[in-house]
Amino acid sequence: MAEPLSIPFNKPSFAGNEQAYIAQAIANGHISGDGPFTKQCHRYLEAALDVPKALLTTSCTHALEMAALILDIQPGDEVIVPSFTFVSTVNAFVLRGATPVFADVRPDTLNLDETRLEALITPRTRAIVPVHYAGIGCEMDAIMGLAEPHGIAVVEDNAHGLFAKYKGRWLGTFGALATQSFHETKNFQCGEGGALLINDPQVIERAEIIREKGTNRSRFFRGQVDKYTWVDIGSSYLPSDVLAAFLYAQLEAREAIQGGRERIWTTYCHALSDWAAEFGVTLPTVPPHCEQSYHMFYLLLPSLALRTALIAHLKARGILAVFHYLPLHLSEMGQRFGGQPGDCPVTEDVSDRLLRLPFYNSLSDGEQAQVIEALLAFDWQPARD
16 A cells, blocks of 8 residues: 655745745855845835834844843843743743743633733833734734833734734734744745844844844944944844845745635635534634734644544644644743743643644645545544543
8 A cells, every 4th residue: 555645744835936036146146144135025024014124033033032132131120921932932031131921821812811911010021022823913902001001112923923913903013023933834934034023213223233243234334334343232143145035035925825825724724613613623713803824723622632642643644733832831941930830721721732734835735635634534532532
């Protein structure tokens, strides 16, 4: 018998002009940072999102680290982050000496629970970092309404949510700063990459300095100074223009990429709705005031045992489905900051039950049909026993 077709969880893919633009970047003779394609990406993001400044970075992690530097986070400061997120969200601030305060998430969207936020704010709170999970917007009106009277900065971790909206407004444009990811698992990708979106014009110049190793090199290239020098702390956060060339080709294909991902998401949703209702599986929740980015499609299984059994069932059919974040407050590092079982009960619950299905730009109709067929064929009884 032939081996079943292997369907990965993720697969990077071309959108059109990636190879041609990479060749052009090399021919330009500028493959280091801030070359022609980097600047084109900056202009594209600034125009598309109507933000004062966008700066490409080597990763979303580095964009978050830049945000912590711009905000001058110091030892003893507190930063509120959801426990249900990737470690970079918290590491960027811990690196500056901050104490993370772990927030639980909503049971519907799995976003930071804004109703529990006020109780976490203290006089030491310097920043709140909402994560737009699966590209579905957090309740930004409530979050901003709590942050602004206290003078607390909001940094949106928008790794999942490029070109999604909350109440008609782009995600990444609410906080003073926001971060994007262009990792190969994201809708728009260049292997490794990110961006810092700057909504507060007063910090643009300092952001440029931090990104350029603490020098005023950007001002030098604009002819504003006759030489550049070391003026602040910083590091090297510039991606190669080769990566920017790849990314620009992806951004150019925005409508095709987003349209394809919408079809994949909608197909999963329609095909699995009755099955999910029958077996107690929860599908993603998208509030009516949110326009999502179609970043992922996940299932919330009734139990950890059923998730484990379903992963094995799919793997036996050549399909890779994966879980997601483990609760940060229960990690080895999280416990050093005082995290204990029961602190974030929703996070602890959904982390055990969430399963992400294969979802990538080039996922074919046939591949998706195989995933759906395999799910519908799952035998629930042995896993329940």
